[in-house]
Amino acid sequence: MVAKTIIELKDVWKIYKMGKVEVPALQGVNLKIKRREFLAIMGPSGSGKSTLMYMVGALDTPTKGSILLDNKDIAKMSESKLAQIRGRKIGFVFQRFNLIPSLTALENVILPMAFQKVSEEKRNKKAKEYLELVGLKERMSHKPTELSGGERQRVSIARALSNDPEVILADEPTGNLDSKTGDHIMKLLVDLHVKKKKTIIVVTHDADIANYADRKIVLKDGKVLKDGRHHKIYAAE
Amino acid sequence: MIKDFFRYALTSMRQRKLRSWLTIIGIIIGIASIIALIAISQGMQNYVEEQFEEFGTNMIIIRPGTLFAPPGAGEYGLNEGDVDVIERVAGVDYVVPMIYDYSNVEFHREEVQAQIFGVPTEHLDELMDDTGWKVEKGSVFKRDDDYSAVIGYLAKTEMFDDDLHIRNSILIEGEKYKIIGILEEIGNEQDDTMIMIPMDRARDIVNKSEEVSMIMAFAKQGVDINELTDEIADELEDSRGEEDFTAMSSVQLIEQISEILGVISLIVGAIASISLLVGAVGIMNTMYTSVLERTREIGVMKAIGATNANILGIFLIESGLIGLVGGTIGVAIGAGLALLVGYISPSLELGFSLVIRIEPSLIIFGILFAFILGAIAGLLPARSASKLKPADALRYE
Ligand SMILES: Nc1ncnc2c1ncn2[C@@H]1O[C@H](COP(=O)(O)OP(=O)(O)OP(=O)(O)O)[C@@H](O)[C@H]1O
Numbered sequence: 001m002v003a004k005t006i007i008e009l010k011d012v013w014k015i016y017k018m019g020k021v022e023v024p025a026l027q028g029v030n031l032k033i034k035r036r037e038f039l040a041i042m043g044p045s046g047s048g049k050s051t052l053m054y055m056v057g058a059l060d061t062p063t064k065g066s067i068l069l070d071n072k073d074i075a076k077m078s079e080s081k082l083a084q085i086r087g088r089k090i091g092f093v094f095q096r097f098n099l100i101p102s103l104t105a106l107e108n109v110i111l112p113m114a115f116q117k118v119s120e121e122k123r124n125k126k127a128k129e130y131l132e133l134v135g136l137k138e139r140m141s142h143k144p145t146e147l148s149g150g151e152r153q154r155v156s157i158a159r160a161l162s163n164d165p166e167v168i169l170a171d172e173p174t175g176n177l178d179s180k181t182g183d184h185i186m187k188l189l190v191d192l193h194v195k196k197k198k199t200i201i202v203v204t205h206d207a208d209i210a211n212y213a214d215r216k217i218v219l220k221d222g223k224v225l226k227d228g229r230h231h232k233i234y235a236a237e
Numbered sequence: 238m239i240k241d242f243f244r245y246a247l248t249s250m251r252q253r254k255l256r257s258w259l260t261i262i263g264i265i266i267g268i269a270s271i272i273a274l275i276a277i278s279q280g281m282q283n284y285v286e287e288q289f290e291e292f293g294t295n296m297i298i299i300r301p302g303t304l305f306a307p308p309g310a311g312e313y314g315l316n317e318g319d320v321d322v323i324e325r326v327a328g329v330d331y332v333v334p335m336i337y338d339y340s341n342v343e344f345h346r347e348e349v350q351a352q353i354f355g356v357p358t359e360h361l362d363e364l365m366d367d368t369g370w371k372v373e374k375g376s377v378f379k380r381d382d383d384y385s386a387v388i389g390y391l392a393k394t395e396m397f398d399d400d401l402h403i404r405n406s407i408l409i410e411g412e413k414y415k416i417i418g419i420l421e422e423i424g425n426e427q428d429d430t431m432i433m434i435p436m437d438r439a440r441d442i443v444n445k446s447e448e449v450s451m452i453m454a455f456a457k458q459g460v461d462i463n464e465l466t467d468e469i470a471d472e473l474e475d476s477r478g479e480e481d482f483t484a485m486s487s488v489q490l491i492e493q494i495s496e497i498l499g500v501i502s503l504i505v506g507a508i509a510s511i512s513l514l515v516g517a518v519g520i521m522n523t524m525y526t527s528v529l530e531r532t533r534e535i536g537v538m539k540a541i542g543a544t545n546a547n548i549l550g551i552f553l554i555e556s557g558l559i560g561l562v563g564g565t566i567g568v569a570i571g572a573g574l575a576l577l578v579g580y581i582s583p584s585l586e587l588g589f590s591l592v593i594r595i596e597p598s599l600i601i602f603g604i605l606f607a608f609i610l611g612a613i614a615g616l617l618p619a620r621s622a623s624k625l626k627p628a629d630a631l632r633y634e
């Protein structure tokens with residue numbers, strides 16, 4: 001089976017301007033991500049991993065080069081079209097959870113569906129389903145501050161799942177968690193990959209976690225240093 | 238989706254309770270003062286309109302002095318000669334001179350200063366008709382030298398510790414007068430507390446044989462009241478040699494009062510608007526702070542699919558809600574304040590009492606205005622929120 005390329009980066013540069021100093025965060029990155037791929041992005045701090053994630057997630061535009069989502073250049077899309085893509089095609093999981101503090105777990109999961117104008121009845125049902133999937137059905141009326149780190153990250157995974165996106169982007173999802181909780185979160189992501197057939201891109205410092213992935217790239221100084229596939233060691237699970 | 242935004246704005250306001258309330262208080266003060274002022278100035282207009290209905294449109298008041306003011310007790314300067322001059326002006330139906338002064342009135346050994354009103358009996362019935370004054374009990378006096386008095390509606394109960402009744406005797410400057418009539422309520426305290434006595438008696442009391450406090454002239458039917466007023470003024474100026482009096486028709490009087498009231502409410506309204514402006518700046522400030530604090534939250538919302546328009550809407554609704562809550566409470570307080578002022582206005586001795594009516598349209602106006610004001614004040618902060626680049630917002634610490 002030849003999987004389709006859903007995300008393609010062509011010679012992507014991102015140069016931040018800090019006054020007169022130019023910081024090149026990405027320097028000519030070329031990358032093709034195929035549907036249902038599980039990709040781990042590694043690299044030292046400051047190597048441009050987050051910057052790359054923001055580009056892939058249509059949260060930022062490159063200084064030079066192009067990013068194609070389903071063969072369409074995001075640089076040519078309107079702001080509202082980009083918002084729609086972020087809302088429907090991509091689910092984000094952040095290192096710092098980034099839940100809306102004033103909303104309950106359930107409301108947080110509902111929010112992306114509200115932006116896509118999903119009917120109230122349907123989104124309530126869906127949100128509960130997703131929370132159940134991550135094992136938080138009992139906690140759905142809690143505010144983020146009333147949840148542990150692991151629980152918060154599970155809520156944000158449930159949120160990333162709403163609108164049923166093709167791609168899940170996770171920027172150091174276990175970075176703020178202990179290793180046991182982190183493993184649990186990674187298991188969830190792997191499950192999504194295996195059972196829900198999601199394309200998953202994970203940024204991580206942790207080699208163990210990267211081993212969950214079936215493709216690993218290493219960034220350094222804004223360039224792709226290594227890009228390699230390996231056998232799925234978890235496939236049997 | 239709008240519903241979600243409202244719910245979201247409410248939870249976010251609740252999250253920052255103290256600051257939200259402080260901002261809301263700013264709006265409350267502004268809206269309450271504007272609503273109170275509008276209601277009070279409407280109350281004055283209502284009063285003026287009611288007076289207008291009562292007076293009819295055929296009355297001309299001539300007073301000494303060139304300053305426009307309500308008739309004041311103890312003023313003199315016009316005289317019986319002027320009355321003759323006015324009576325000769327074509328179009329004049331009849332003329333009533335009046336003495337209007339303070340004097341000592343005693344009842345059951347209690348002495349007060351009261352306003353007495355000296356009126357000749359000659360045209361008294363017509364005067365009562367044209368001014369809309371009615372006798373509730375008893376009758377008016379028939380002779381200019383009677384020791385009888387007709388008292389106002391409030392004088393009956395408010396003037397002395399003991400209530401006055403028909404056939405009671407009171408002492409005015411030591412002389413005994415019998416109360417022969419009590420008037421129906423006229424509607425303003427000045428008139429309702431008067432003691433009306435025959436002209437000759439009043440002359441004795443104030444010790445003036447020729448002078449009068451004011452003259453009321455009534456136009457014949459079909460005569461243009463304002464033209465007649467001018468003519469009377471011309472004739473009087475000729476005979477007196479100078480224009481040291483004011484002649485004003487009831488129509489002009491009402492117009493003039495309305496005009497003055499209009500100017501007053503404009504000035505006061507402008508001052509109240511400033512407090513509302515300060516409230517609006519408060520909303521703007523709060524919203525800017527809120528946008529800054531929630532920069533990452535805005536980034537997150539964009540990451541999960543919010544468009545710029547969604548973010549704009551969320552913040553506009555939040556600032557609008559601050560306005561709405563402030564407006565609702567402000568309208569309630571403002572209306573309460575106006576009703577209170579209306580309630581105590583008879584005892585303020587303003588010479589008139591307010592007729593406060595809180596119209597539903599005023600309530601709707603106040604609340605809607607506050608909501609829109611809030612949204613407008615939130616426009617710039619909301620715009621800056623919506624324009625945030627998602628990646629930058631997410632990196633914000
Ligand atoms: N908004 C910005 N303005 C200027 N420079 C920036 C900005 N964002 C990132 N950078 C710089 O770009 C480079 C890449 O940053 P990025 O956040 O992508 O690194 P990273 O690989 O995610 O690091 P970490 O592992 O610490 O999260 C860094 O040198 C960083 O200082």
Ligand SMILES: [Mg+2]
Pocket residue numbers: 049050051171
């Ligand atoms: Mg990073």
